[in-house]
Amino acid sequence: MSNTPHQAGAMPALYAALAKAQGAFQAIVKNRDVEITMKSGGRYRFRYADLEEILSKTRPALAANGLALIQRVESNQGGPLLVCCLVHADGGMLTSEVAMPSARDLGDPKSFGAAITYLRRYLVTAMLGVAADDDLDEDGQEMGEPAARTASKPPVAKPQRRAPADAPAAPAPTAAAGDSAPATQGEIAYISKKIEAKGWTKAEAYQAAGLAFDEALQMTKADFVALKAVL
Structure with a gap:
């Protein structure tokens, strides 16, 4: 200018x-x-x-x-x-x-x-200096592809060594770090907007993503990734 x-x-x-x-x-x-x-x-x-x-x-x-x-x-x-x-x-x-x-x-x-x-x-x-378009979501990824691919990519399994016969059994693997962390307010708002655009209820969206729905529980990062994939 x-x-x-x-x-x-x-x-x-x-x-x-x-x-x-x-x-x-x-x-x-x-x-x-x-x-x-x-x-x-x-x-x-x-x-x-x-x-x-x-x-x-x-x-x-x-x-x-x-x-x-x-x-x-x-x-x-x-x-x-x-x-x-x-x-x-x-x-x-x-x-x-x-x-x-x-x-x-x-x-x-x-x-x-x-x-x-x-x-x-x-x-x-x-x-x-006027706004005439929808804003992107919180992480700047309205297109969704790079963020979605990164979030949904399964963790790479590390090679396991055979334990000695008398060694105690290894503990069962836990969920990937961050999967159970609460979703951000921006992610929750993003999913709510997509559910509304689909004309679904929250319960229907969770069912489509293969998740158990409980209104009292907060959305997690893992829930966000699964919901975003079906919406």
Whole structure:
């Protein structure tokens, strides 16, 4: 994001106007719901606000404070650029740009248009400082794959030496370290969201994961891994 030198004196007025506008933005509704299929075959639902919703809830406050958004597609030697400008009546301007694939790279004009809309939405939310998408879960793994694979990977068995005939029997192996530790609040919230999205009860989710359900017991790390695998 940048501003040109001749606009430097006008920037304080732009910042002040933007601060007032942000305080007057209307609540943005996540009005789109999509289901994402992961490479591993699992799925999760993701909510976001489309571009029309974002603009309709921010444009009135911007206009009331002398601010306007301008977005345009430009071309340079590296290919097309999407440029987003926030301009103020006193001459200040903030600019942000992102490189994007060409219509030739994407194969058809419709895909190119979809890419423009997608990037326009992200540039607007970043420039205006608004949230219009579901957050990731606590560990930053909404896609779930790396964390899930690590958590569900069985521990590697260590080679066992034969004990002498008169030696006492070795104790039975215990559960892997951390399996019985309580799940974090973020993990519990994540599972609750997934159960709700499935339309299941907790008892049904536990049954699908092959777990015994007891409302009085707290979810463990092992429960979290098993539930996440079926949800």
